[in-house]
Amino acid sequence: MESAPVRVGMLGCGNVGAALLILINEQHAAVARRTGLALEVGAVAVRDPGRDRNVPVDPGLFTDDPASVVANPEIDVVVEVMGGIDPAHRLVVEALERGKPVVTANKELLASHGPELYALAEGAGVDLLFEAAVAGAIPIMRLLRESLAGEPITRVMGIVNGTTNFILSRMAEEAMPYGEALAEAQRLGYAEADPTADVEGIDAAAKAAIMASLAFGVRVTADDVYREGISSITSEDIEFAGRLDHCIKLLAIAERRDVGDGPNIGVRVHPAMVPLDHPLASVRDSFNAVFVEGEAVGELMFYGRGAGGRPTASAVLGDLINAAGNLRRSHGARIGNLQPAVVTPIEELESAYYLEVEVDDRPGVLSRVAAVFGDHDVSIRSMEQEGLGVEARLIFITHAARERDLRATLEGLDGLDAVRSVGSMLRVVGD
Amino acid sequence: MESAPVRVGMLGCGNVGAALLILINEQHAAVARRTGLALEVGAVAVRDPGRDRNVPVDPGLFTDDPASVVANPEIDVVVEVMGGIDPAHRLVVEALERGKPVVTANKELLASHGPELYALAEGAGVDLLFEAAVAGAIPIMRLLRESLAGEPITRVMGIVNGTTNFILSRMAEEAMPYGEALAEAQRLGYAEADPTADVEGIDAAAKAAIMASLAFGVRVTADDVYREGISSITSEDIEFAGRLDHCIKLLAIAERRDVGDGPNIGVRVHPAMVPLDHPLASVRDSFNAVFVEGEAVGELMFYGRGAGGRPTASAVLGDLINAAGNLRRSHGARIGNLQPAVVTPIEELESAYYLEVEVDDRPGVLSRVAAVFGDHDVSIRSMEQEGLGVEARLIFITHAARERDLRATLEGLDGLDAVRSVGSMLRVVGD
DSSP: OOOOOOEEEEEEEEEEHHHHHHHHHHHHHHHHHHHSSOEEEEEEEEEESOOOOOOOOOGGEESSSSHHHHHOOOOHHHHHSSSSTHHHHHHHHHHHHHOOOOEEEEEHHHHHHHHHHHHHHHHTOEEOGGGGGGTTTOOOHHHHIIIIITEEEEEEEOOOHHHHHHHHEEEEEEEHHHHHHHHHHHHHTOOOOOOHHHHHHHHHHHHHHHHHHHHEEEEOOGOOOOOOOSTTTTTHHHHHHHHTTTTEEEEEEEEOOOOSSSSSEEEEEEEEEETTTTTGGOTTEEEEEEEEEEEEEEEEEEEOOOHHHHHHHHHHHHHHHHHHHHHHOOOOOOOOOOOEEEEEEEOOOOOOOOEEEEEOSTTHHHHHOOOOOOHTTEEEEEEEEEEEEEEEEEEEEEEEEEEEHHHHHHHHHHHHHTTEEEEEEEEEEEE | OOOEEEEEEEEESSHHEEEEEEEETTTTTHHHHHSSOEEEEEEEOOOOOSOOEEEEEOOOGEEEEEHHHHHHHTEEEEEEEEEESSTTTHHHHHHHHHOOEEEEEEEEHHHHHHHHHHHHHHHHTEEEOEEEETTTTTHHIIIIIIITTTOEEEEEEEOOHHHHHHHHHHHHSSSHHHHHHHHHHHHHSSSSSSSSSHTHHHHHHHHHHHHHHHHEEEEGGGGGGGEEESOOOOHHHHHHHHTTTEEEEEEEEEEEEEOSSEEEEEEEEEEEEETTTSSGGGTTTEEEEEEETTTTEEEEEEEEEEEOOHHHHHHHHHHHHHHHHHHTTOOOOOOOOOOOEEEGGGOOOOEEEEEEEEOOTTTTTHHHHHHHHTTOOOOOOEEEEEETTTEEEEEEEEEEEEEHHHHHHHHHHHTTTTEEEEEEEEOOOOO
């Protein structure tokens, strides 16, 4: 059954790379039996080839010259797990141009240069696979590319950042303030010393761009993604959400909009209120999940580890087996030709909203507040009032409204004498 | 981009078949753009070709001779959605022997003749794809075959029967007795007039056999699967489970056992107590989900619609695109050579258990009951006692124990004078 070995060239050997080398070694026989493929590591490019890495690889295979790995005619498949844009971008382009399939876990690279790289791979007829770049161990890329290739997908919503999900879970379950939950995430190694990329949604926006490209077959980069993070979410927001049987999740949302000619999509990352009986609400701690809605398939959800060396390496190995198999069979895994997309700005997208407003507690105020909503075509679904002495807190949930109209409503409320402050605004998703 | 059309021959045109024909028609342009494939329906075999089916297909393509569809040299790919063993078995064998890829949604056929058909497809180098046979719209087959091809999977646990999950959800959420929940499922069309195949776990056992084959690369048929249904689950069981922060789910479980030489597996279907914070507990109503545990990947869960014409047709279309693509590229989707498996009988498998025992409420009884557990090496994790006048109810949760020992414990308890009755026994999973 076993054919000639497929030689793998690795660029990088950090957490994921080391876990991959161990997994390739452990699973060699099982992979050969089930797929007929013999994977063999041919070279590993690292910064310091002399360092002991405790991986089952001949030390002579380490090199500090990644370009030599890509150029080596003995190398059949390139695995890029070095991260960052440069030199990863140049090396991946070089490999594809040489007709070598590439497996990468580099979301940053794909979110900025994805459309260019997909087209290059498509043109060269070689695989560019990147399961590990979005939602770690969850095989969402393959599902979007293959299982759902014929499905009219309408929306993809993901909890794709484990750090922020951990923080929001702690805030909800332990009634912890944001700062304390962040500190715990940092202590446990879930958050970096500078947590900006996670908590401001930058990491999630990169993944949103990749998911939108594959779900809708369009060219989207991270710059197209509207983005809000979780750093302004308060314990009170979480408490009010709970009272309304909702939780707060940072969601990456890509959706098809049936307007105009050609593909028109919305793509955004922001905290959202999610009803507690929605499957996404059950995704806790640092887990990830992607919820897919399609016209035929209905609702699907995929849940798993979003990060970590071994889970991510498992996803890379799945891609590597796929690429190696396609190599032996001389064809590539197709992405298809991506179309340019009209990305609808957030102002034109529709959502239901949660709004918290503090007002003077005197007669006539509620009617004036409600008039502001009506003036801007925002219809109120429910309202709760809570007295706080001389002031009162109003909690509104609206019906679906345009973001532009909601923002105008916020401005209108700000201009009312009786309104002391407009507190949190959160989009409500999944009701 | 578009190559010559791929001609599809359909065997059967019921719910799923009709939904597939509509979906192929609707998605024709999108599929061509994304995959370069032009799918064209070439023939549809049905019992009554004269009947109006309201599908976008030339009426002249209907025939009552399924063998002619398989034999037709104009037909490139065969889609079997007729169900049942005969004549589906003969037709699928015939198609594979002619070198035609087959897409089927027929779990009954695969659960009884799967290993034979997989070997036939493998030998002929053609695709046999059957995503829709297990958990409907959830692409679990592709994940096991491809994404997780290199993963050391340890256990797969599925809620793979929507009818029983609906019944158990109603019993838990509306405190409905079993009979009433079953009647509602029948009223809503979720359960058949004769519900045996669903409620006794026969349907789930067929799916367990298929999942075990793919997860562990071994030959397993439905006859190898230990099976218990839900018809004896009472409202009290559900209530006690709830008090212990568990719910009751009918699970199909396939697990690897690290004993002996060669692959040794356990495969079973039975109701199980699942902790409320386990992802499977959030799977409600008629939804399905499959939970996968692997050494590298950690925990994964896939959630979606288990049945219904459109969701199932979406899964069939995904397979059809895959098979059509492989046809153009002249290679098949590999299952690999399945190994014979040692299937461990249920008596040797380990689990934690929930036991409810009614005893005389007098001194010394608990110690005699506990001694029976100890005599059979079953260790008690927790016990709750509830007085009921002259008798008392004891609720035990055990540590992991062998089924054989647990059964001996039950017999021992039955033989005690002070024990009035041994009530429910449920396996506890996911703690």
